[in-house]
């Protein structure tokens with residue numbers, strides 16, 4: 001029922017957006033309303049990052065713009081909200097790179113399992129804004145552009161029964177994001193991939209439609225998956241960032257001075273999100289363990305890695321667009337290894 005009401009409310013809102021408010025929504029104050037959609041709850045680091053974005057924009061350009069943030073997929077799942085951003089019905093959306101793969105296949109790189117050797121390498125690659133700009137521009141043809149990234153942690157398997165070795169994945173139905181590369185990955189692990197939207201995962205586990213899913217620790221608490229899946233295994237297969245994506249027409253319509261404000265607001269939102277992220281992981285673990293009874297399992301990561309490493313060659317041969325970035329990340333992995 002709750003879900004039905006949520007969908008109904010979203011439907012009404014989206015219909016209103018499509019019917020007329022489209023993109024250039026004006027408040028009665030005459031301000032241009034900027035709408036941002038995301039999939040997380042009001043306490044999630046991304047919401048806090050977006051509040052920093054809102055604050056910075058409104059402090060500097062508040063006579064002209066009002067930023068409105070829509071959490072909890074109320075404007076629709078990531079795929080839907082990306083489409084709304086594409087058409088300009090809304091202005092920004094936070095979406096995982098897995099959801100961007102169908103718009104620009106360079107984003108498949110982030111779904112490649114065991115791509116980064118460590119969280120340090122991951123962060124340093126993502127924080128290299130000059131390097132990332134090329135990639136950020138890759139969806140221009142689709143009508144939107146990435147303006148910054150948010151940390152979404154390391155993805156691990158969790159299920160109703162414990163996964164201690166890769167063999168435990170056999171015959172299990174595991175939800176993945178709607179990303180061809182993630183489907184291939186979970187199948188290579190020996191499980192059966194079930195792609196679906198984030199908002200459908202809780203019920204699917206609860207009703208036994210799937211056995212489990214894979215995500216960061218916040219999925220257990222912020223999205224309450226820990227109520228229905230009690231075993232979380234640290235096999236560490238992916239670090240998939242979330243992206244703040246803006247409608248290109250909107251971004252191009254800003255004056256150079258305004259653009260700079262939005263750019264700085266995006267940078268600050270990432271800074272806030274990263275700090276909040278680091279705090280939230282420990283808290284989520286503690287809450288999942290103590291309040292929800294989730295067991296955290298340390299596994300032999302190498303055994304899991306072995307299963308899916310052949311995917312690197314396969315993905316590289318099938319998608320030339322990811323080769324440069326792959327090479328770059330391998331070099332960064334090596335540098336960190338050598339302690340340079």
Ligand code: GCU
Pocket residue numbers: 039078094095096152177197198214215216219242
């Ligand atoms: C994480 C991530 C989201 C993504 C979700 C998912 O929560 O931050 O962007 O959509 O996982 O698995 O769908």
